[in-house]
Amino acid sequence: MNPIIYHNPKCGTSRNTLAMLKQAGTEPVVIEYLKTPPSRETLEKLIKDSGLSVREVLRKKGTPFEELGLDDEKWTDDQLIDFMQEHPILMNRPIVVTDKGTRLCRPSDVLLGILSADQIGAFTKEDGEVVIPAKT
Template identity: 45%
Template sequence: MSVMIYHNSHCGTCLAVLDIVRKAGIEPILIDYMTSPPSHEEMLALLLAMDMPPRQLLRTRESAYLSLKLDDESKTDREIIDTMLAHPELIERPIVVTEKGIKLCRPETKVLDLL
């Protein structure tokens, strides 16, 4: 089975998901989205596959959330996606991709559904 994780090595949940996947005998492909964020099209595809609006994938506790006025409900989905890609710390994580689907794995046990 192939597993890809949009990963932040400083995130405890990302590390817990990585541990679960490795304990299942799978060495995943890690994408450090902080240094290599997905393209707009890739992000849109991930959101569509998760049936999730962009606003739901925002990390609202990041200082950039308020400084960039992302709490403004008039922001379009495109504006939100573009802002997340320009400021990847705003992307909630980890996002896990397998043949069984794509999920935001918070809490980390959600990854079990994909293995």
């Protein structure tokens, strides 16, 4: 299967993760989730398959998280998913799906858990941080 990445092109972590996928020689399916949000069923599956809680997939920075009062523990998982459906920016990114699993790739090197470093080769992030050093 081709990897799937739920991507925000304005996010450096998302761009780095996409670059790693491409460098690995894959042809990822890129879903710009702000333009094409996942269905509720897909979002629930992504969360379940990632092994994270709904709260762990919520993005706080640069979102209406505080404005909506989502830090309050009164919200159920179903209600939090409702908020993510209404405000896709609340979904943290990038989420990557491969045949080896589903991960929220924050930081981008989390991708190595579902894609082999050997597939990627040497990789340096946009900011110059070396993720996978060149073999000597």
